[in-house]
Amino acid sequence: MTNKINNKLKRSPLVLACVLILVSLFSCAPTKAVRAVNKTTPEAYKNQSSDTLNTASMDWKSYFTDPNLTALIDTALANNQELNIMLQQIDMAKNEIKARKGEYLPFVNAYAGAEVEKVGEYTRNGAVEKNLNVHEEDAFPEPLQDYSIGLSASWELDIWKKLRNGKKAAVLEYLSSIEGKNFMVTNLVSEIANSYYELMALDSQLAIINKNLELQQNALKMVKIQKQAARATELAVRRFEAEVLKNQSNRFEIKQHIIEVENTINFLVGRYPQHIERHSDTFITQDIPMINAGIPSQLLENRTDIRQAELELSAAKLNTKVAKANFYPSVGISAGVGLQAFKPKFLTETPESLVYSLVGDVVGPLINRNAIKAEYASANAKQLQAVYEYEKTVLNAFVEVSNALSNVENLNKSYELRDQQVKALNESIDIAMKLFKSARAEYTEVLLTQREALDSQIEIIETKKEQLLAHVNIYKALGGGWK
Incomplete structure (x- = not known):
């Protein structure tokens, strides 16, 4: 039987040569192992419980209750140019799937x-x-x-599944582009909310300055009267005038900042500059809701940038298989x-x-396969790069949440102390004015007290703004805002 086979092979040298070539092609295809991705996360955040209740599960319309803010976000999701550009990229990725699918059909x-x-x-x-x-x-x-x-x-x-793997990679890249769009939605929602709260804070600062200007102008009138009665000097009058002029100048700076923030919001919403509707008179009394951070492993599901990185990693693995299939006939x-x-x-x-x-x-390639080897090596490098990118994204998400939780806690404590400071300084203004009228305090004490009270009122508004921004940022860091 063996002799018959050998005789047939001798009569068919071309067949034997083809078999040897195919065997060499299979045996010479390189294989390079890429390390597995590390998906482990800490069990809980620092100083936080392991309760799985998570604020990120709320949709943004439930999380943001201000109707003016939700109307702005709704408009932005429909008209924002950058978001619409991303939607066209998603369509292109979808068309790529159709193109890849057609490659393995006759x-x-x-x-x-x-x-x-x-x-x-x-x-x-x-x-x-x-x-x-x-x-x-x-x-x-x-x-x-x-x-x-x-x-x-x-x-x-497609016996080596090169074309089918290419199509699967295109599907993953399409899904990745959708997650990229969702991540953009999260950023857009948070950016509009941050700008909106900043605008309300500027309105509150402007109202405080206007109120203090009234007090300072009344004090200026009193000093002028006292000068006429020889109970105050021209120096005191000039110092009070300078303080009034300083705050009048600050008022115009805040007005300019208000215009710029309004235009920033209008740009994000996709429209030309116009007035932004808001109710800033309730800014300082806004309640800061309770945050439920859940557990770190929930970030893998809630954070769209992590999901995007995971899909890109899967696509990179398939692209590596496609590159390896180029070695085969x-x-x-x-x-x-x-x-x-x-x-x-x-x-x-x-x-x-x-x-x-x-x-x-x-x-099939036989000699001078350097280009195929280089392409395969690059595909392996991209896969390893995607592994590091995924791990970096997970680590960055954890750090963002950890920083945001700490920021929320410290700002709450800071606001309580600043509130007490404002009350004390507001009371000291009345005391200083009474003492000045009875010639028991110098005008410099009145000026210093008014200045400190104004600074403290501006600072507590800044602290309230930072609280609201932290309220937005923790929601974004946990993975909320895109649902």
């Missing part, structure tokens, strides 16, 4: 053609045409024409059927004008 084409050719008589083709008749009455025309019509088909057999089948003749009247004569073909081929 390609069928219809063709029709006409050709004119004149060959020399002292050539083989010329001699044949000169002496050969198709029929007794019909010689080859000169110049020779050629007409054809038919169908052709080609199909690459590709198997293709092509076929065609049609009609062909040198005169149009013969096209309808069958089977004389009928032409058909069926071809199968195996093509």
Whole structure:
């Protein structure tokens, strides 16, 4: 039996050579292992319980209760140009799936053609045409024409799953682009909320300055009266005037800042500058709701940037398989059927004008595969890069939540102390004015007290703003805002 096989192989050296080539192709394909991604997270945040109740599960319309703010966010989600650009990228990624899917299906084409050719008589083709008749009455025309019509088909057999893996990678990249859009929505919602609260804080600061200007102008009038009664000097009058002018100047700076923040919001909403509706008179009394951080492992599901990084990692793994499949031979089948003749009247004569073909081929790289090796090495490097990117994204998300939780706690304590400071300084203004009227306090004490009271009122507004911004940022850090 062995002798028979050996005899057949000796009679078929071409078959043996093909087998050896294919074996060498399989055996020479490199393999490089990329380390697994680390998905472990801490069990709980510092100084936080392990309760799984998570604020990120709330949709943004439930989290933000100000109707003016929710109206701005709704408009931005429809009109923001950057978000609409991202939606077009999602459509392009979706079209890429269709393109990749079509690659592993048969390609069928219809063709029709006409050709004119004149060959020399002292050539083989010329001699044949000169002496050969198709029929007794019909010689080859000169110049020779050629007409054809038919169908052709080609199909690459995806035996190594290169094309199917490419299509799966395109699907993952499409899903990744959707998560990228969701991450953009989260950022857009938080950016509008931050700007809105900043605008309300500026309104409150402007109201405080206007109120203090009234007090300072009244104090200026009193100092002028006391000067006329020889109970105060010109120096005191000038110092009070300077304080009034300083706060009048600060008022214009705040007004300019208000215009800029309004225009920032209008840009995010996708419209030209206009007034932003808000109710800033309740800014300082706004309640800060309780935050439920859940557990760190929930970030893997709630954070869209983590989900995007995970999908990109999966796509990178498939692209590595695609690059490795380039080392293996590709198997293709092509076929065609049609009609062909040198005169149009013969096209309808069958089977004389009928032409058909069926071809199968195996093509694989044998020598000088450096380009394929380089592409495979790059694919492995990109996969490892995606591993590090995923781990960095998870770590960054944990750090953001940890910082935000600490910030919320410290700002709450800071606000309580600043509130007590404001009350004490407001009371000291009345005391200083009474003492100044009775000549028991210097004008500098009144000026200093008014200045400190104004600074403390501005600072508590800043602290309230920072509380509200922290309220937005912790929601964003936990993965809320995109649902």
